Amino acid sequence: MTDLMLLRAIRHNSWANLEMLAFCSKMSASQLEWTASGVYGTIHATLQHILTAEAGYLHSLTGGELPPGGRPPETLMPLDRLADLARSNAERIEKVLANETDPDRKITRPSGAIVPGTIIVTQYIHHGSDHRAHIGTILGAHSVEGPNLDAWAFGRAIGVSTAALR
Amino acid sequence: MTAALDHVLRHNAWATKTLLTHCAALGAEALELHAGGTYGTLYGTLQHIVGAEQWYISLLTDDVLGPRIRKTERRTLDELVAVAAMTGRRAIEVAANDDAERVITPGGEQTTVGVVLAQLVHHANEHRAHATTILGANGRPTPKIGAWTYGLASGISNIDGD
Numbered sequence: 001m002t003d004l005m006l007l008r009a010i011r012h013n014s015w016a017n018l019e020m021l022a023f024c025s026k027m028s029a030s031q032l033e034w035t036a037s038g039v040y041g042t043i044h045a046t047l048q049h050i051l052t053a054e055a056g057y058l059h060s061l062t063g064g065e066l067p068p069g070g071r072p073p074e075t076l077m078p079l080d081r082l083a084d085l086a087r088s089n090a091e092r093i094e095k096v097l098a099n100e101t102d103p104d105r106k107i108t109r110p111s112g113a114i115v116p117g118t119i120i121v122t123q124y125i126h127h128g129s130d131h132r133a134h135i136g137t138i139l140g141a142h143s144v145e146g147p148n149l150d151a152w153a154f155g156r157a158i159g160v161s162t163a164a165l166r
Numbered sequence: 167m168t169a170a171l172d173h174v175l176r177h178n179a180w181a182t183k184t185l186l187t188h189c190a191a192l193g194a195e196a197l198e199l200h201a202g203g204t205y206g207t208l209y210g211t212l213q214h215i216v217g218a219e220q221w222y223i224s225l226l227t228d229d230v231l232g233p234r235i236r237k238t239e240r241r242t243l244d245e246l247v248a249v250a251a252m253t254g255r256r257a258i259e260v261a262a263n264d265d266a267e268r269v270i271t272p273g274g275e276q277t278t279v280g281v282v283l284a285q286l287v288h289h290a291n292e293h294r295a296h297a298t299t300i301l302g303a304n305g306r307p308t309p310k311i312g313a314w315t316y317g318l319a320s321g322i323s324n325i326d327g328d
C-alpha cells in the first residue's frame with residue numbers, strides 16, 4: 001500500500017509536469033527554443049528530458065516499456081506526445097508504488113550499476129522539480145512569468161487546501 | 167512511513183547540507199553571484215531554502231527550530247547548516263508519525279500535513295536548482311546533489327548518475 005504522504009509528493013510531481021506542459025503548449029516554436037545560462041538546455045529539450053527520464057526510471061523499476069526515442073532522444077517529440085507520456089508515467093509510478101512489496105529490492109540500471117528501488121523513486125521526485133525549475137529560470141530570464149507549480153497550488157487544485165502561501 | 171518517503175526526506179536534508187557546504191568553500195564573493203530568472207543571489211537562495219523549511223516545520227509542529235531565519239537578517243552558512251539539520255530531522259519524524267490528511271490552518275487558510283510535506287520537498291528541490299544554475303552560469307563548480315549521489319553517499323547503491 002502506498003504511503004499517502006509519498007503519494008502527495010508523487011501526485012504533485014505528475015500534476016506539475018502536466019501544468020508546465022499546458023503552459024508551454026501555448027508558446028510558439030521559437031519560444032520553446034529559449035534557453036538560459038546554467039540550465040539543462042532549451043525549454044523543449046528540458047520538457048522531453050523530464051518525461052523520458054521518468055520513463056527510464058519506470059523501466060528500471062518495472063522492466064516494462066523502454067523510454068521512447070532512445071536515450072537521449074535524438075529528436076524532440078511534439079508537446080502533445082510528451083503530455084501523453086506524462087500521463088502514462090503518472091499512472092505507472094502509482095502502480096509501482098502500490099505494488100512494491102520489497103523496498104530494499106536491488107535494481108540493475110542499464111549502466112550495470114545496482115541501486116535500490118527507493119533511490120530511483122527519490123530521484124524521480126528530485127529530477128522533476130530540478131528541471132522544472134530550469135524551465136522557470138528560462139522563462140524568468142525572458143521576462144515571462146511561469147506557471148505556479150508549488151504544492152500549495154497543487155493542494156488547491158485537488159481540493160484539499162485553500163492556502164496560497166509562499 | 168514507507169522506505170521511499172524516508173529516502174526522499176533524507177535526500178532532501180543531505181542535498182541541502184551538501185549544497186551549503188559546497189558554497190561555503192567557494193568564499194564570500196561567490197555568495198553574491200546571481201543569474202537571470204532565478205530567485206536572487208546565491209546567499210539569498212540558500213537562506214530562503216533553509217528559512218522556508220524552518221517555517222514549514224513550524225506549520226506542522228508549532229516549533230521554530232533554531233534562531234528564526236528572516237530575510238532581513240543575514241545568518242552565517244554554519245548557522246544555516248545547523249538549522250537545516252534540525253528541520254531535516256524533524257521532517258522525517260513528522261512523516262513517520264503524523265497523518266497526511268490532518269488539516270492545519272496557517273493564517274486562517276486550510277491545508278494538510280501531506281501538502282506541506284510535498285511543498286517542503288518541492289521547494290528545496292526547486293531552489294537548489296536555482297543555486298546550481300547560478301553557480302553554472304558563473305563558471306563555478308556545481309555539487310552533485312541528485313538522489314544517485316545521495317544513494318552512493320549513504321552506502322546503499324553504487325551509482326553516481328548514469
